[in-house]
Amino acid sequence: MSVIIEPITANVMNAALCGLMSFGLLVTPQKFMQGGRFQSPWFSDLPKERDNRLYYLGQFMAFVMLSGGVIPVLIQPDSQFLCYQMAVVHGLNLVHTFIFLCSNVYTRARPTNIASLCQWVFMTLVIIGFFTVTVLASIHDSVNVVDSGETYISKQVANIAMLAFSSFFGLLFVSVPKYLLSGFWSDEGAQGGDDMCGFRILEPTHHELWWSRCIGLAILGLNLGVAVDTNIEQPLYTISSLIVLSCLTLFNFHQVIMRPYRSISTYQIGVSWVPNIIMSGVMIGVLVSAILYK
Numbered sequence: 297m298s299v300i301i302e303p304i305t306a307n308v309m310n311a312a313l314c315g316l317m318s319f320g321l322l323v324t325p326q327k328f329m330q331g332g333r334f335q336s337p338w339f340s341d342l343p344k345e346r347d348n349r350l351y352y353l354g355q356f357m358a359f360v361m362l363s364g365g366v367i368p369v370l371i372q373p374d375s376q377f378l379c380y381q382m383a384v385v386h387g388l389n390l391v392h393t394f395i396f397l398c399s400n401v402y403t404r405a406r407p408t409n410i411a412s413l414c415q416w417v418f419m420t421l422v423i424i425g426f427f428t429v430t431v432l433a434s435i436h437d438s439v440n441v442v443d444s445g446e447t448y449i450s451k452q453v454a455n456i457a458m459l460a461f462s463s464f465f466g467l468l469f470v471s472v473p474k475y476l477l478s479g480f481w482s483d484e485g486a487q488g489g490d491d492m493c494g495f496r497i498l499e500p501t502h503h504e505l506w507w508s509r510c511i512g513l514a515i516l517g518l519n520l521g522v523a524v525d526t527n528i529e530q531p532l533y534t535i536s537s538l539i540v541l542s543c544l545t546l547f548n549f550h551q552v553i554m555r556p557y558r559s560i561s562t563y564q565i566g567v568s569w570v571p572n573i574i575m576s577g578v579m580i581g582v583l584v585s586a587i588l589y590k
Contacts, residue, residue: 303375303378306432307374314366337407340404349477353508371536372532377532382521383524389517392509445589458534465512466511467516473505473508477504479568538587541579545576548569549573552569
């Protein structure tokens, strides 16, 4: 099949979009959600405290976009595999956005002023354009990319392990964000309870539910790109997964050490945060072993 759009075109476009969005979320998550000085707010009734856990979720999402949608393009800009990943991510994001705008799932987060709603509609049209370009860059024949070098752990084993590990958390972010967040965060003054394995169950805001599901859908979208590629030994997935997981683990380690975002109990540090960092460290070791040659 003739190439309608070259993969490098779609990849560069997607990297530019992800880079712009992730930079804003990473550096100033509160200002980004507020629209900054020149844009209208993206959400209504945002928390005024800069150390609210909502902005941790925004930065977490930024790391996923930066590590999964920008850095891999710098490594292999002409990869059709990256087009598969971003086509799925865009598609899931569009469905999620339509739910945000057209249903009552996120009513307490959805803005009510016309300028903000027009901003959402405009960005949705932009994503539709990017989705179309990415799909067109994905529909020509390609050969499976396989690394023939001998590594300490095969890329097939490492990729399967990473798919299982990350998809588990991705599904939790999408399906039960309330219970996932309850394992890592507490309300002010709460020291844990007997509601769920010693954790007091939170009542997350619609803003927190939105960003939690954005994170989960992004993770699942990147993983579903492997299914579309039908190449479980895809070396670029191994490398990009190592980058994503390393950044998120360092971010969580920083959260535990510096506590820039409040509402974490000592119980949660010992039972949730530290074990999660350890498990992520083990997974990082597996991915590194699948990259290093003997």
